[in-house]
Amino acid sequence: MSRIVDARAIDLRFPTSDQLDGSDAMNEAPDYSAAYLVLRTDDDTADAAEGHGFTFTIGRGNELVTAAVQTMAGRVVGRDLDEIAGDLGGFWRWLTSDSQWRWLGPDKGVIHLATAAVVNAVWDLVAKRAGKPVWQFLADMTPREVVDLVDWRYLRDALTPERALELLERQRPSRAAREATLRAEGYPAYTTSAGWLGYSDEKLARLCREAVDGGWDSVKLKVGANLDDDVRRCRIAREVIGPDRKLMIDANQTLGVGEAIEWADALAGFDIWWFEEPTSPDDILGHAAIAKRIAPARVATGEHCHNAVMFKQLLQAGALGFCQVDACRLAGVNEAVAVLLLAAEHGVPVCPHAGGVGLCELVQHLSMFDFLAVSGSMQDRVVEYVDHLHEHFVDPVRMAGSRYLPPTAPGYSAQIKPETLAAYSFPDGSVWTAR
């Protein structure tokens, strides 16, 4: 028996806006940030003495999320970990059901981001105690245990727990073969590093060339500020990567529905694989209208899709061509599992959102679990990869060319180095006090 005895939330910020890394048409100057949580247990001798989790923001306001994480994490202090591990679904429902907190969402915005940090830290702890990385911990669960992770209240009209059980049972016999493939070959990725809006045409061309030389099969460009510029940039990118690699575009929500269709029409000649975040992330019917118009190109969205009810509807409406689940926008592992199941039921590939701070470290676990136990496929599936900030993690992602190798250390790969905490804590870390 082991209890959570302390919770400490830390406001971490990286001054990424200095370099225009991560700039796009909506987010012109992000400072990649994390509301980071350390859960300490009374099990001081074990490898599972601490759990680490976080959620991701882009700067100002991270103090609100950190405050929310601290308050919410206070509720888990004193909880017994075996009890939590024995009913992770019940734990999630308990954590998200405080009626007064719920008013602030429900299930969205600052409190939902904060819930992600707490839930992810608890999963890190529980998986460490089991001695497994989260992807394996999940994949080793029985189908019934996986189904019980999910809050089905608002989802049953799209997927019943019984049908989810069938989906999971269907993948069981062939799982060992897939695990061997995963361990041998890794999981496919794509790169966004080439295409940020703040880069010049020359830098864009050079980075596309480097992507090709690095063995990447696909490249994603940010668009949405100016259509003429975007036509020129897509032409450059397509010329450099050639006709056989995949080209994706991402408007980061800048366009109205009619504008998005205008953009898609103008860029159709460049053989676009997916059009990401064409409009407001809340606009399910708008995404459906765009998806209908741009076929066979497909709509991708999810990094701002705030909960499973929204994903459910995107799938029901035929709006979603690629499901870009986010490990921190959703309220942690439980809700991400719900979305993987919904996507599998609708035959839509999951291509998680990553980048930011540590999102690659988290979502690799989700996609690997999806491959082993849910969809059973890597077809049309790629995890986003951005080569920023991995050096701050104790167990960073390991890439073999353009593929993620499965993490081997127990837990959720979420721990940030002590020296990073000291340097990038806001506003008192050495990086910030020096500015």
Add this chain to the structure above:
Amino acid sequence: MSRIVDARAIDLRFPTSDQLDGSDAMNEAPDYSAAYLVLRTDDDTADAAEGHGFTFTIGRGNELVTAAVQTMAGRVVGRDLDEIAGDLGGFWRWLTSDSQWRWLGPDKGVIHLATAAVVNAVWDLVAKRAGKPVWQFLADMTPREVVDLVDWRYLRDALTPERALELLERQRPSRAAREATLRAEGYPAYTTSAGWLGYSDEKLARLCREAVDGGWDSVKLKVGANLDDDVRRCRIAREVIGPDRKLMIDANQTLGVGEAIEWADALAGFDIWWFEEPTSPDDILGHAAIAKRIAPARVATGEHCHNAVMFKQLLQAGALGFCQVDACRLAGVNEAVAVLLLAAEHGVPVCPHAGGVGLCELVQHLSMFDFLAVSGSMQDRVVEYVDHLHEHFVDPVRMAGSRYLPPTAPGYSAQIKPETLAAYSFPDGSVWTAR
């Protein structure tokens, strides 16, 4: 010329959970709360020296919203009020477009609630400087000025600015007659005070009887915890109010789509006028499915509908029978105006959510403006009325029987008495330190 020189956000909480006032199937013990904002100007001699605004929560977490209000309001300190008044639409877009803050929503949750407080306080100031209550200040704008209040980026596929202009122009010639009606007769209301879930059958029957005796034409019951109980309670209410008055039910989001249909079927014999918040407020397609099944009864929702993009879709999908716009869930007057225009275009009556702390005080302005300038009708339109906490306001709502009388004092009726601020500030007010 006058500038905003100071902003002070206050965490106000009322211990309403003591009495089970406001209890329902989702919110079993709310402490009605406000993140309250005082904007001070350098115009010390005028009646418009201070602007007051707030957003509404139900207790825990109000500190997060208050912190967000304080930070966001800091951005308006130093701004010139004539400049703001000259471009209220531009002001709204500026305030909601900080890219780092936007990540925390976008346009939802804690930061959107906070935006409401700031925007509402600014409108209070601007209307006071014009010497008009907000309903009149809005109704005296030209159609072009009203259209320019709205951020159209994500709305044009449902309503163009040009079409909105037509809607507003259409109501101009007959406006004076409606204003005379409004001043003479007030605006119709309905009461929720009878039907909270925490009340006994006897208290329910007594309060329904009092509602009838008080001249109310309609009564709303909270449902959703237990179907047998709800059948019994609806029977009691219908017997007391008779066949000619309207009976509404409100599940406060507790049900899945299938359950909501089961509830609606079981309660159909009681001639339900509307079924409010049957399921997740995010579930547009679910609301549409329920609306289709329960016709001619209609679905009502809005108090948790977090922005105009969501209302747009509810209207596009035919999911919304009554549009329950909320003055604080939406980001203040500008976004509420957008929703009034969308509802008018779709022929859906606006019946604002109220109750809580001061919501009645705010939404009366919105419905009166809707009557004068947007829909031009009171048909099937009622503003919620709950008889709680009005005594804390400097200019509380004035009821004539079951009708709201138009406010006469300049501004948005949002000012809370100084003695209330002293007593109910959390956690240092006298009411809280005494507990």
